[in-house]
Amino acid sequence: MYNEKVMDHFLHPRNVGEIENPDGVGQVGNPVCGDIMKIFLRIKDGRIEDIKFKTFGCGAAIATSSMVTELVKGKSLEEAMAVSNKVVAEALGGLPPQKLHCSNLAADALHAAIEDYKKKKAN
Amino acid sequence: MRRVYLDHAATTPVHPEVLEEMLPYLKEEFGNPSSIYSWGREAKAAVEKARTRLANLLGADPAEIVFTSGGTEADNFALRGVAAANRQRGNHIITTKIEHHAILHTAEQLEKEGFRVTYLPVDKYGLVRPEDLEEALTPDTILVSIMFANNEIGTIEPIAELARIAKSKGVIFHTDAVQAVGNVPINVKELGVDLLSLSGHKIYGPKGVGALYIRRGTRIEPLLLGGAQERKWRAGTENVPGIVGLGKAAELAARELPQRIKHLTELRDLLIEGILEKIDYVRLNGHRTQRLPGNANFCFEFVEGESLLLNLDLAGIAASSGSACTSGSLEPSHVLTALGIPPEIAHGSLRLTLGRNNTREDVEYVLSVLPDIVAKLRAMSPLTPGGGKENV
Ligand SMILES: Cc1ncc(COP(=O)(O)O)c(C=O)c1O
Ligand code: FES
Numbered sequence: 001m002y003n004e005k006v007m008d009h010f011l012h013p014r015n016v017g018e019i020e021n022p023d024g025v026g027q028v029g030n031p032v033c034g035d036i037m038k039i040f041l042r043i044k045d046g047r048i049e050d051i052k053f054k055t056f057g058c059g060a061a062i063a064t065s066s067m068v069t070e071l072v073k074g075k076s077l078e079e080a081m082a083v084s085n086k087v088v089a090e091a092l093g094g095l096p097p098q099k100l101h102c103s104n105l106a107a108d109a110l111h112a113a114i115e116d117y118k119k120k121k122a123n
Numbered sequence: 124m125r126r127v128y129l130d131h132a133a134t135t136p137v138h139p140e141v142l143e144e145m146l147p148y149l150k151e152e153f154g155n156p157s158s159i160y161s162w163g164r165e166a167k168a169a170v171e172k173a174r175t176r177l178a179n180l181l182g183a184d185p186a187e188i189v190f191t192s193g194g195t196e197a198d199n200f201a202l203r204g205v206a207a208a209n210r211q212r213g214n215h216i217i218t219t220k221i222e223h224h225a226i227l228h229t230a231e232q233l234e235k236e237g238f239r240v241t242y243l244p245v246d247k248y249g250l251v252r253p254e255d256l257e258e259a260l261t262p263d264t265i266l267v268s269i270m271f272a273n274n275e276i277g278t279i280e281p282i283a284e285l286a287r288i289a290k291s292k293g294v295i296f297h298t299d300a301v302q303a304v305g306n307v308p309i310n311v312k313e314l315g316v317d318l319l320s321l322s323g324h325k326i327y328g329p330k331g332v333g334a335l336y337i338r339r340g341t342r343i344e345p346l347l348l349g350g351a352q353e354r355k356w357r358a359g360t361e362n363v364p365g366i367v368g369l370g371k372a373a374e375l376a377a378r379e380l381p382q383r384i385k386h387l388t389e390l391r392d393l394l395i396e397g398i399l400e401k402i403d404y405v406r407l408n409g410h411r412t413q414r415l416p417g418n419a420n421f422c423f424e425f426v427e428g429e430s431l432l433l434n435l436d437l438a439g440i441a442a443s444s445g446s447a448c449t450s451g452s453l454e455p456s457h458v459l460t461a462l463g464i465p466p467e468i469a470h471g472s473l474r475l476t477l478g479r480n481n482t483r484e485d486v487e488y489v490l491s492v493l494p495d496i497v498a499k500l501r502a503m504s505p506l507t508p509g510g511g512k513e514n515v
Contacts, residue, residue: 002433010433016503025503033447033454035427047205054505056470062408062503066286098451104214 005093006063013066015073017052024064024120030105035061035078037105039113046106048072048080050056061106064088064106077114126439127485131325131478133272133303133443137368138327139327144330144371148364155363173370180373181319181336181401182310189335190358190366194322195302196346197335198225198268200357201297203264203316206233209295211314213263217289219243219251221278221459222270226299227457230268237314239263245461248410249278256288265461271303271319275445275458275474276409277418278354280308286315298310301325301333305376306383306415308476317341327479328372332365383479387416390477390486394419397490402497408459408472417477422464425507426471428498434496440489467506 002010019040028039034056042050043052051073068088072080085103089095095103128136137145148169154162156170178185191197219231220242230240241259242252251269260267267289272279283297289296290511297318297492300309305326311319318341322333328398337356349358364435376383395407404424423431428444437440437493445456447470475489501507 007433011437012330013503034470034507035448054503056467056504056506057423057427058446059433061427062430089266100455101453102448 001094002059002063002099005091006060006095009063009066009092010059013053013054015061015069016054018040018054019050019052022113022114023110023119024115026109026114026116028105028108029111030057030061031102033058033101035102036107037061037065037109039065043116043117047075047076048078052057053106055105057074057104057105058099059081060095060102061105063092064095064103067091067110068106068110072110081111081114083110124439125488126441127481127488127491128441128484129475129477129481130443132323132415132439132474132476134330135478135481136330137170138372138375140375141328141368141371145242145364145368148367148495150266152335152363154363156363157350162220164360168365170361173366174372176370176377177321177334177373179378180304181311182335183313184339186354187337187339189337189353190360190361191333191357192331193333193397194223194299194320194325195225195333197238197301197320197322197333198223198299200335200346200419201320202226202229202233202266202268203346204320205295205297205341206228206238208238208342208344209265211263211476213265215239215241215261215263216266216268217241217243217256217259217347218265218268221249221273221458222268223299225281226268226270226322233239243269243489245278248413249273249276249287249408249458250410250413250460251280252307253281253284253288256285257270258324260289260292260294264292264294268297268299270306271298271300271309273409273413273458274302275456276420277302277414277463277476278409279303279413281414282316283314288367290315295343302415305372306417307379307412308380311336311338318343321371323369324373326369326376327370328367332369334369355497379479384416386479387477387481389420390481391417393483393486394475394477394489396497397486398493400407401490401494405497406468408462408464419477421473422459423473423497424468424473425495425504428470428472430500431471431473431496435493438492438496440492443474443476445474 032070156167161255417432457468
């Protein structure tokens, strides 16, 4: 059902966990099936210095969470905002059609975390 | 690696003795049972022998057994056949919220065709309340269809009592016994049911064959029209190897039933007790005792079912889940929902169904790997209480 890359990220997810006193947090629920993903950011000089995630969801949800953290770690916020669900799915070498919606979760949680950071900074 | 098959509610392996009896009908005994020469007569005799064996398992008369292409066709036949034959008498059908889709989708289609359908609720164990059936019956009711045992949670319904209520109002009673046959003693005469569906591949027989028991005199029309096979109750050249296999599977079920029940109940209780003891935040779905001997079904909070299944598969264990993420519709199982289980809890559902080949070692193996799998997934979950302690 899943390709090797997806299974690798599912079984050995990168950057699982939480960051204490994070600079930004984003949590989104998947309206389709009810899964939840949470992303924590540490930002330094406009770059993502550290990123962690926690996910309650299917294999694709966990794999896309892992992949999104890997894709944006060390990147600038602009670069991270440009990472879309499509980019995540492609980086994983594709997802089964009925699982494409799970990749929205990862990109949305990342973007929510960046927005949270920006809002906190503005205040 | 150790491989443990714990999805017998999905399908079972063909019993070696079943296969052995089937093989000649895939080779030299290939005749059409409708033909009058020796090949045909031999095939016909094999079909009739299978009919008798199946009738014996159910306490039925052989003439009351109609072979079908499986449980799904038997369910469609029962509902559509009774609906068509009784349209003049009324247009109301009663079933339950926890039926297999073979019943539910057929009932929904009948609603589109002008029938009114009541879907009875169940209590938190999945049991239908007899008083709910009593209240739902109207002078317009032509059919009650209630499953014998649920395929997900294993709950066994009080079929004899429910059938008695329907019959006291002169209403035809059907039960989908696909999961129950071969796992619990069934005598159609004692139960008082008019129609009963069953399937070969759930009882160590082949796939693509099943049967509908039709009590003599039941008002029903055939589903499939064509040739005169099955005394015109089911047209189409018989699936002779499949029917022979189902007959043998029924004979073995009748013979082995007491041992199967004892064996499966022991393993099931070991599994249930072990899991409830070793893992926190877990609930057993279904009734503790009034359940199929081989069925165990749990919800593990804060984790998702597909993730559980993938990890179990890597450990060589086959199981299933009612999680939204594992269903094509992306909705949690309608059965778990009917029990009142909230969607996020239903998300972590896991069904383990034992079979005759499973051993105590299989159960111990599951108990040795499952707690770590659940713990690993919980460490990744944002819902786990005290979740953010450590990075994993
Ligand atoms: C309760 C129930 N009814 C009907 C069916 C359908 O049987 P079959 O697979 O033979 O069509 C199943 C099998 O999944 C079942 O569990
Ligand atoms: S998150 Fe539910 S299907 Fe992927």
